[in-house]
Amino acid sequence: MDECIFCKIVKGEIPCTKLYENEQVLSFLDIMPASKGHALVIPKNHYATLLDLPHKELKSVTKAIQKVAAATMVALPGVQGFNILQSNHKVAGQVVPHVHFHVIPRHENDKLNFAWEQGKAEIEELKKYAELVKGKIK
Numbered sequence: 103m104d105e106c107i108f109c110k111i112v113k114g115e116i117p118c119t120k121l122y123e124n125e126q127v128l129s130f131l132d133i134m135p136a137s138k139g140h141a142l143v144i145p146k147n148h149y150a151t152l153l154d155l156p157h158k159e160l161k162s163v164t165k166a167i168q169k170v171a172a173a174t175m176v177a178l179p180g181v182q183g184f185n186i187l188q189s190n191h192k193v194a195g196q197v198v199p200h201v202h203f204h205v206i207p208r209h210e211n212d213k214l215n216f217a218w219e220q221g222k223a224e225i226e227e228l229k230k231y232a233e234l235v236k237g238k239i240k
């Protein structure tokens with residue numbers, strides 16, 4: 103993926119503030135952080151979305167997320183929690199088309215807000231959607 107910005111970071115063609123890496127995974131600080139210490143965790147291989155990421159690499163990425171989040175919790179002052187954000191496709195807010203996970207440190211009374219307006223659903227509607235999805239789970 104010649105034009106992918108995260109592939110360029112993996113190859114060292116664009117600098118990053120590296121937090122962690124192993125054979126399959128790289129973690130670095132987000133250049134436009136939602137909060138101090140906002141990190142990204144990516145597979146080194148290029149995959150567009152979560153659905154393209156093979157299980158073996160997903161496992162490595164997940165382990166790295168835990169490592170980075172745990173370190174962030176103890177290393178950075180005032181961090182009392184974190185959100186993991188992962189967006190797939192443009193409609194969901196994915197800007198960089200190389201699968202990545204955000205690790206976003208949270209502080210008491212920070213102004214971040216991932217809340218949405220709670221919807222309403224009838225049980226029959228839930229059952230209908232459950233049947234549709236269940237039928238496609240492989």
Ligand code: 5GP
Pocket residue numbers: 107116118119130131132133134135142188189195196197198199
């Ligand atoms: P998305 O919106 O695709 O889930 O998130 C992409 C993230 O990548 C954004 O938070 C953005 O700030 C970050 N980002 C984009 N380009 C670069 C870059 O060149 N370096 C770093 N460190 N982060 C980047």
Ligand code: ZN
Pocket residue numbers: 103106107108109110147148149199200
């Ligand atoms: Zn890429």
